Amino acid sequence: MDHAHGRNTLIRGGHLLTMDPVLGDLNGADVLIEGDTIRAVGPALEPPDGTEVIDARHTIVTPGFVDTHRHVWQTQLRTIATNWTLFDYTCRMRFGYSACYEPEDVHLGNLVGALEALHAGITTIVDHCHIINSPAHADAAVRGLRESGIAGVFCYGIFPNPTLPDFTIDFEPGWRLDDARRVRAEHFAENNALLTMGVAPTEVTARPFDAVCREFAFAREIGATRISCHVAMGRYDRGDRLVERLAEAQQLGPDVLLVHGAALTDHELALVAASGAGISGTPETELQMGMGRPVTFRARDAGVRTGLGIDIVSNYAGDMFAQMRLQLQAERGFRHASASGAPRVLDVAAREVLELATIGGAQVLGLEDRIGSLTPGKRADLVLTRCDAINMVPVHDPVGALVLNATTHDVDTVFVAGRAVKRNGALVDCDWPALAERLRASSARITAGFAQAPLDQIEPLIANAMLNAEH
Ligand SMILES: [Zn+2]
Incomplete structure (x- = not known):
C-alpha cells in the first residue's frame, strides 16, 4: 500500500483542536505533514519547497477519530436491527444472518464499512470480527480492511457461527485457533503496523470460566495486540462478576478491551483501572438494547x-x-434524572466526549504515543471538518460544532498516516455507485439465506440462555 512517504502537505489556517494538553486549541494555525508523520503544528509555518498546501480556512482540524468497537462485517445489513432488543439481535444476527455470509460478502462488508468509517473521519477502528465461518472468511475480512487504507486492530473472532438450515453449532474453538495462528503469521507479522491483529474470544459471558481463560492465554501466546470482549451487559448481565473473576485470575491487563460494561460494579471498575485494561462504551447500542x-x-x-x-x-x-x-446527552439526562432541583450548571462538557473519541480511544488501544492528538511526531491521522454548510454556519464554539451539529457530509478531508483518503468531501479512488450495487446484491443474497433460519428452534434456546438473569 502506498503511504506516500516523503510527500509533504501543509494544512493552512484551520481552527485546530489539537487534543494535546500543551498545544491546546489554535485558531488560524497550520499543520505540516511530512510523509506519514505530523512534523509541526503552529501559526504561519514555512513549508519546504514542493509542499502541497491545503487551504483550511473555515474548517475545524482534529485528530482522526478512534472507533474502539465495531462489527464491520454487518455493513450490508444496515437498518435491519432498527427495533431489536439484544435478544432479537442474538437470535437473528448472531445465529441467523451470520451463518449466511460467504467470504465475498465479508470482504465487501469490511471494505465498505471501513470506507464508511474513513468518510466519517474515523481513521482507526477495532474490528471485532465474529464472522469467521472458514479460513477464507478471515482472509476476506483482512483484505477488506486493508484495501480501504484504514488503521486499527483486526480482532479474529473465535465465536463459531451455526450452519443453516440444520442449525448445528459447536462451541469448541476447534480449527479457529490454528487458523488464527495462520492469519497472524500470514497477514500481521508486525505489531507496529497500521493494522495489527487482536483476538475476540468466544462470547465470554456464555462460556465456562476456564474456557475463557484458555482463549485469553491463546491470544497472548500468538501475540494479539488486543483481546476484545463483550461484558456486563446491563439487564442481560447474569450477576456472575465475570470481570472480578478475570481480575482475580490475573487475566486482566493492558491488552484487554472490555466492551459495554454497564453492569460493572465500582469495585470492578477499580480493578479494571488498576490492570490498565480499556473500556469501549457504545452508547447507541447500550441505550437501545437494555x-x-x-x-x-x-x-x-x-x-x-x-x-x-x-x-x-x-x-x-x-x-x-x-x-x-x-453519549453526551444521555449522560446529562441520567444525571438530571438522579439529581434534585433545577440544574444551575452542566457538569459534563462537550469537549469530554471529543476527548473520548480521539485521545481516549488511542489510550484504550495503547497507541497514545502515536495517535489521538495533533502532536508533532505522531502519525498524521487527521480530519478537516468544513464549516460552510447550512448546519455549520456560524461557529461560536468549534467543539459544539463537531459534537452537536456536524454530520459525516461535513467531513471534507481525511488523512491516514499522511495519505489523503478523502478530499473535498469525497473518498479518494472510490467508485461508490459500483460498490453500492455490489453491496445491495450481497445484502439480497444474505437475506435470502436468512429466510431458512429456524427461528422457532433458535429463540427458545437463546431465551433460556439470556432471559433468565436475576436482578
Ligand atoms: Zn459488539
Whole structure:
C-alpha cells in the first residue's frame, strides 16, 4: 500500500483542536505533514519547497477519530436491527444472518464499512470480527480492511457461527485457533503496523470460566495486540462478576478491551483501572438494547482508559459524531434524572466526549504515543471538518460544532498516516455507485439465506440462555 512517504502537505489556517494538553486549541494555525508523520503544528509555518498546501480556512482540524468497537462485517445489513432488543439481535444476527455470509460478502462488508468509517473521519477502528465461518472468511475480512487504507486492530473472532438450515453449532474453538495462528503469521507479522491483529474470544459471558481463560492465554501466546470482549451487559448481565473473576485470575491487563460494561460494579471498575485494561462504551447500542446507563463516564472517572465505539452498523450509521452526541446527552439526562432541583450548571462538557473519541480511544488501544492528538511526531491521522454548510454556519464554539451539529457530509478531508483518503468531501479512488450495487446484491443474497433460519428452534434456546438473569 502506498503511504506516500516523503510527500509533504501543509494544512493552512484551520481552527485546530489539537487534543494535546500543551498545544491546546489554535485558531488560524497550520499543520505540516511530512510523509506519514505530523512534523509541526503552529501559526504561519514555512513549508519546504514542493509542499502541497491545503487551504483550511473555515474548517475545524482534529485528530482522526478512534472507533474502539465495531462489527464491520454487518455493513450490508444496515437498518435491519432498527427495533431489536439484544435478544432479537442474538437470535437473528448472531445465529441467523451470520451463518449466511460467504467470504465475498465479508470482504465487501469490511471494505465498505471501513470506507464508511474513513468518510466519517474515523481513521482507526477495532474490528471485532465474529464472522469467521472458514479460513477464507478471515482472509476476506483482512483484505477488506486493508484495501480501504484504514488503521486499527483486526480482532479474529473465535465465536463459531451455526450452519443453516440444520442449525448445528459447536462451541469448541476447534480449527479457529490454528487458523488464527495462520492469519497472524500470514497477514500481521508486525505489531507496529497500521493494522495489527487482536483476538475476540468466544462470547465470554456464555462460556465456562476456564474456557475463557484458555482463549485469553491463546491470544497472548500468538501475540494479539488486543483481546476484545463483550461484558456486563446491563439487564442481560447474569450477576456472575465475570470481570472480578478475570481480575482475580490475573487475566486482566493492558491488552484487554472490555466492551459495554454497564453492569460493572465500582469495585470492578477499580480493578479494571488498576490492570490498565480499556473500556469501549457504545452508547447507541447500550441505550437501545437494555444495557442501562452507558458506563463510559463512570469508567473514565474511575481512572479506566475509556473510548467510544460504534458497534453494530446493522442498526445505525458508522458515525462518531452521533455517538459523541448520544453519549453526551444521555449522560446529562441520567444525571438530571438522579439529581434534585433545577440544574444551575452542566457538569459534563462537550469537549469530554471529543476527548473520548480521539485521545481516549488511542489510550484504550495503547497507541497514545502515536495517535489521538495533533502532536508533532505522531502519525498524521487527521480530519478537516468544513464549516460552510447550512448546519455549520456560524461557529461560536468549534467543539459544539463537531459534537452537536456536524454530520459525516461535513467531513471534507481525511488523512491516514499522511495519505489523503478523502478530499473535498469525497473518498479518494472510490467508485461508490459500483460498490453500492455490489453491496445491495450481497445484502439480497444474505437475506435470502436468512429466510431458512429456524427461528422457532433458535429463540427458545437463546431465551433460556439470556432471559433468565436475576436482578
Ligand atoms: Zn459488539
